[in-house]
Amino acid sequence: MLELKSLTKRFGDKTAVDAATFTVDRPMMIGIIGRSGAGKSTLLRMLNRLSDASDGEILFEGREISSLKGAARREWQSRCAMIFQQFNLVPRMDVVSNVLHGTLNRRSTFATMFNLYPQEDIHKAIEILDRLGIAEQAPKRAEALSGGQQQRVAIARALMQDPSIILADEPIASLDPMNAQIVMDALRRIHEEDGRMVIANLHTLDTARRYCDRVIGMRDGRIVFDGRPDQLTTGVARDIYGAGADFSEAATSTAIETLDQSNENLVLA
Numbered sequence: 001m002l003e004l005k006s007l008t009k010r011f012g013d014k015t016a017v018d019a020a021t022f023t024v025d026r027p028m029m030i031g032i033i034g035r036s037g038a039g040k041s042t043l044l045r046m047l048n049r050l051s052d053a054s055d056g057e058i059l060f061e062g063r064e065i066s067s068l069k070g071a072a073r074r075e076w077q078s079r080c081a082m083i084f085q086q087f088n089l090v091p092r093m094d095v096v097s098n099v100l101h102g103t104l105n106r107r108s109t110f111a112t113m114f115n116l117y118p119q120e121d122i123h124k125a126i127e128i129l130d131r132l133g134i135a136e137q138a139p140k141r142a143e144a145l146s147g148g149q150q151q152r153v154a155i156a157r158a159l160m161q162d163p164s165i166i167l168a169d170e171p172i173a174s175l176d177p178m179n180a181q182i183v184m185d186a187l188r189r190i191h192e193e194d195g196r197m198v199i200a201n202l203h204t205l206d207t208a209r210r211y212c213d214r215v216i217g218m219r220d221g222r223i224v225f226d227g228r229p230d231q232l233t234t235g236v237a238r239d240i241y242g243a244g245a246d247f248s249e250a251a252t253s254t255a256i257e258t259l260d261q262s263n264e265n266l267v268l269a
């Protein structure tokens, strides 16, 4: 399905991503882990073509993605939706309009200028918000929502594009443990129910272990681990994070697990 061949990104004499190579043969949920500066964001940005590779190739269903230009590149970007740590919503705009922004690249400038959305798209946006448990927030301004709700709006905006792949760059890094869990559960459900591939950069080991089918570990731009979560031993983690003997998993944990123990009956919207 997706194939990366020696994908490389250089900034001057710094190699941010160094010959990243892997193949994904079916839609799965993949976590990319590593310390800050390991190259995780740069890798996602190249996949989405927000950033051009210095070298190497990206193939999706046999088609070369890394050289797409103009409309073809924009079409790829809508099949490969991206969500970010800081949500990137328009704060003063209402939630539904933020979600409808996900259809922007297939609408005319005129329609966009006057905020004209087809009725059908508005219904679809509300349905998606409902699926994510936040339909009642639809008329509110985005800035009035909690971080966890805003991230779900960003996921809704991504789903509006009906993407094959969802790329999430540290989607829960700004959230408290409870909202982190709600957002990760939503991504997992979207993967399982819709069969979409999800690739998420995750700062923390426990989240990757808990939610992902496959984990890719990066260190200094290189992929140093690629395997199942259960293969991710403390030794391997130490290698990925480059920590010494004092490496502690607690340092890379979000405490979702702890939350679980204290909140067994938590019912998610």
Ligand SMILES: Nc1ncnc2c1ncn2[C@@H]1O[C@H](COP(=O)(O)OP(=O)(O)O)[C@@H](O)[C@H]1O
Binding pocket: 011, 014, 015, 016, 034, 035, 036, 037, 038, 039, 040, 041, 042, 043
């Ligand atoms: N636009 C840029 N210009 C120069 N260096 C960059 C740029 N973006 C990222 N880098 C460098 O590339 C490396 C990888 O960064 P990044 O992909 O953001 O890592 P991560 O997301 O894992 O924290 C870092 O050393 C960072 O400083």
Ligand SMILES: [Mg+2]
Binding pocket: 037, 040, 041, 042, 169, 170, 201
């Ligand atoms: Mg990053």
